[in-house]
Amino acid sequence: MCGIVAYVGEQKAYPIIIKGLQRLEYRGYDSAGVALLENKSIEILKQAGKVSDLESYAANKNTNGHIGIGHTRWATHGVPNEINAHPHNSGDGKLAIIHNGIIENYDSLKKALQEKGHQFESDTDTEVLIHLIEDIKNHENCSLFEAVRLVLNEVIGAYAIVVIEKGTTDEFIAARKGSPLVIGVGEGEYFVASDASPIIEYTRNVVYLEDGEIARINKSEELDIKTISNVKKTPYIHELELSLDSIEKGGFSSFMLKEIFEQPKSIIDTLRGRINPTTKEITLGGILNYEQKIINADRIIIVACGTSWHAGLIGEYLFEDLSRISVEVEYASEFRYRNPIINKNDVVLAISQSGETADSLAALELAKEKGATLLGICNVVGSSIPRLTHAGSYTHAGPEIGVASTKAFTTQIIVLALMAIKMAHKKGTITISKYHEIITELELIPEKIEKILKKNDQIEKIAEKFKNATNFLYLGRGYNFPVALEGALKLKEISYIHAEGYPAAEMKHGPIALIDDNMPIVVIATKKGNYDKVVSNIQEVKARGGRLIAIVTEGDKTVKELADYCIEVPDSFDGLSPLLTNIPLQLLSYHIALMRGCNVDMPRNLAKSVTVE
Ligand code: F6R
Numbered sequence: 001m002c003g004i005v006a007y008v009g010e011q012k013a014y015p016i017i018i019k020g021l022q023r024l025e026y027r028g029y030d031s032a033g034v035a036l037l038e039n040k041s042i043e044i045l046k047q048a049g050k051v052s053d054l055e056s057y058a059a060n061k062n063t064n065g066h067i068g069i070g071h072t073r074w075a076t077h078g079v080p081n082e083i084n085a086h087p088h089n090s091g092d093g094k095l096a097i098i099h100n101g102i103i104e105n106y107d108s109l110k111k112a113l114q115e116k117g118h119q120f121e122s123d124t125d126t127e128v129l130i131h132l133i134e135d136i137k138n139h140e141n142c143s144l145f146e147a148v149r150l151v152l153n154e155v156i157g158a159y160a161i162v163v164i165e166k167g168t169t170d171e172f173i174a175a176r177k178g179s180p181l182v183i184g185v186g187e188g189e190y191f192v193a194s195d196a197s198p199i200i201e202y203t204r205n206v207v208y209l210e211d212g213e214i215a216r217i218n219k220s221e222e223l224d225i226k227t228i229s230n231v232k233k234t235p236y237i238h239e240l241e242l243s244l245d246s247i248e249k250g251g252f253s254s255f256m257l258k259e260i261f262e263q264p265k266s267i268i269d270t271l272r273g274r275i276n277p278t279t280k281e282i283t284l285g286g287i288l289n290y291e292q293k294i295i296n297a298d299r300i301i302i303v304a305c306g307t308s309w310h311a312g313l314i315g316e317y318l319f320e321d322l323s324r325i326s327v328e329v330e331y332a333s334e335f336r337y338r339n340p341i342i343n344k345n346d347v348v349l350a351i352s353q354s355g356e357t358a359d360s361l362a363a364l365e366l367a368k369e370k371g372a373t374l375l376g377i378c379n380v381v382g383s384s385i386p387r388l389t390h391a392g393s394y395t396h397a398g399p400e401i402g403v404a405s406t407k408a409f410t411t412q413i414i415v416l417a418l419m420a421i422k423m424a425h426k427k428g429t430i431t432i433s434k435y436h437e438i439i440t441e442l443e444l445i446p447e448k449i450e451k452i453l454k455k456n457d458q459i460e461k462i463a464e465k466f467k468n469a470t471n472f473l474y475l476g477r478g479y480n481f482p483v484a485l486e487g488a489l490k491l492k493e494i495s496y497i498h499a500e501g502y503p504a505a506e507m508k509h510g511p512i513a514l515i516d517d518n519m520p521i522v523v524i525a526t527k528k529g530n531y532d533k534v535v536s537n538i539q540e541v542k543a544r545g546g547r548l549i550a551i552v553t554e555g556d557k558t559v560k561e562l563a564d565y566c567i568e569v570p571d572s573f574d575g576l577s578p579l580l581t582n583i584p585l586q587l588l589s590y591h592i593a594l595m596r597g598c599n600v601d602m603p604r605n606l607a608k609s610v611t612v613e
Pocket of ligand 1 (some may be wrong): 267307351352356357404489608610
């Protein structure tokens, strides 16, 4: 939610900031802006729309300056127009701020400032923040560093901010709580960004600012970091492993398509080093010391949102089926507010691509207070969830930039499968031969996905037939019920077609009323699992005239006679079949969205990293 970039050094700040904002656009794309500081003046340029709109607008404007801040917005307070776009000025125009997050008590702060005579131009909480900084700075007659620190003790909410001051061309102030912030450390220059992607081109040395920390970043000095309660901190420099290639489109027309096609490689990367080639023993280094805790846990409570929640459901089926450990899967946003029962002997596992999702983080905080063991499955190395949890495993999918999650989902299932199989083996709830059979199947998944990806043209042709539909129903059972949910989510978020996922057998308890000759129904009907039962459900649909697209196992004959269109996937162990059945559904959504003229990488109203509630 919102991307921020800042630069101070000897280079021209504007091109660095614009390029960085383009890399962060997945975090929000309602409006964009920059503030550049040259000599004694602050030049602010902002526009509604995407970063490219800002670039066109700024083409003939003054973009000089060796220090600057930039922002790409996902609107929370105030409509996405130019006035509400960041950066925002203080009342006297001497300060400018960019902000990612939400100031929850902004209303009362605003009223108090208005009583003192402050006037506001925008509807944003951010403008209140910069006026408050100005007010305290003038009142206390202190440095900007101190004024920001004092203000952050008064605000409630989440923030990652950078503040610049007129006349100070060698430093700015940055702070964070609840929203991510990375500082790139160069030679006589510093970079600040919401993630490392705008920074890797210039330096591999980064400092992750911790929650509640504030930094004075001066191009000629060491970083000066303290907590907002005024305790000095020593910065710890990490070396980035991210490669530049991994954040570019690499010849594909969109990040989403690239990421769909990258899945065999992402899975190989996620499996790498985790299955011994000779003994087939699974080692997940990150949870090694917690294996017994997981086995002895009363329950595993999985907390997640969106696509990651769907992966969690598959995890539940895997853990219960294979390792006989009881699992509950919770929407993090519901869990955190419903006074849940959490015991010391529970393991709370957060699944999150970004590792920054506000609700998932808050659910973990709650579980921490109750003394549960916290685990994480995340993709972004060094993000907040891995730093909060006791232990966990990364997915190694590589950066996922398309807003609709694809390779993160498949690699989350891989890690969950590794965990469940490992625990089952350790507990003895599956036989040795079953263990080896599943591992063999797991290792075959990347090449089976390659085979499915070759059906891209066939899937495109099917998409052509359904691109004008207004509703879709997705049906699946057992391990493939969560795939139906995920297929429907993918279609609605990128093509704006209403779609619902349902357990196939539940259809007759309501949704069957929707079926007529116009209703497309996507059904996952692979051979293992509840095949015969799904075939009966297909017959029920057919009898009511529904148009059927079926995902079937190679060689299937029965469903082929009933469905209008069939997409074959290779056979596999039932518990791993979601890794295969999900791929055609990703491609189907992708093609339908493209044919409807939608921007698949940046669907309307969405953002990749949901750092607000
Ligand atoms: C859907 C999608 C979202 C995310 C959700 C959780 O394609 O991407 O539903 O899955 O916002 O995000 P993470 O996994 O970063 O916690």
